[in-house]
Amino acid sequence: MEELINYLLQFGQLNQQQIDLVKSKIKITKLKKDAYFSEAGKIARQVAFIADGILRVCYYNKGEEITRYFIDENNFAVDINSFSTQIPSSEYIQAITDCTLFVFSRESLAELSQTIIGFDGIVNQITTKSLIEKVKRISPMLAEDAKLRYLNFLENFPKLANRIPLSLLASYLGITQSSLSRIRRNI
Amino acid sequence: MEELINYLLQFGQLNQQQIDLVKSKIKITKLKKDAYFSEAGKIARQVAFIADGILRVCYYNKGEEITRYFIDENNFAVDINSFSTQIPSSEYIQAITDCTLFVFSRESLAELSQTIIGFDGIVNQITTKSLIEKVKRISPMLAEDAKLRYLNFLENFPKLANRIPLSLLASYLGITQSSLSRIRRNI
């Protein structure tokens, strides 16, 4: 739980009382591999800080399932679009390993926002920063070929590569699994 | 200027006095084609609502200039990363047509936030929504071939296609301009 608090403290100050309050709102949840954290068509009502495991955020595009990104330990997972608008989601979040999550409900976060001055600011900074990172990471991939996408993934997420099934990684990279398999072979 | 106000009102309420206050902070700025709104290496201190014209957000990746996205009329343009962190930017924003902008300085926005209750919320909603849109738009492109990327661009931005030079559009789509030229020929 210290990881979560440290994460928050990067973005603003919290005194011990406030930290305890935040901790009191956490609901520790375990997800089995392949279980869903949030589902398409439903309204997202939870945010999770991943204590252990990997999730993937996916959606369907013309009948094909696409992995938008992966989220691993010590990061927040949320269907931010549905969570912030309370509109049913077009994407879903699924565990690709067994996971342990620190879950906050929408209501808990609202209470924290009302009680802790500056909490809103922390949440907004985290939201903005993580979205900017996603844009920055995906954007250059468009101009890269399959091999370079994979090499850059290895460089940026060295610990993730061998924890993610090849088919899902291929889907994330926007290439076929055959291609990725061949690329791997050629080092 | 009504366009700007209508844009804001989508995200929260403002009374006439508050609207006038917002308007009073606007600095109308013209940019000539090819002029920069914000530059790499500098800290972004302004946000612009585009009254007329098109901007592009770019960056260099391994010596190659890449267009991350275009922003046209009735949208906000800002180097959000640099603006929110006040760290020198790695990207730049350039006019690709003559532009008329409604510019807010960082200080103006801060004053509005302090004076108008809920203004922060409006700004945050706009920021989050526009970043989510960018992720949602770019992400599926990874799995698409050049032709489909172009066709979808036409579908999503029908008015933009003929106002953007082919070379820049190709850069945005992540393909060579030769390829885009050939794709256009084959309808």
Added chain:
DNA sequence: TTTATTATTTGCCAAATGACAAATGAAATG
């Protein structure tokens, strides 16, 4: 262990794309 299921690798071929260079077209300048 054996069998069934799922994941990954490989082969083959056609299509798409990039790299490079040259030709053409369009716009700006004197």
Added chain:
DNA sequence: CATTTCATTTGTCATTTGGCAAATAATAAA
């Protein structure tokens, strides 16, 4: 109007990648 400059198109060719199907490997279940 001629000239320069920049943008777009086109040609040629090598390479990459996808589509499909089959083979192999790894994992789970009986």
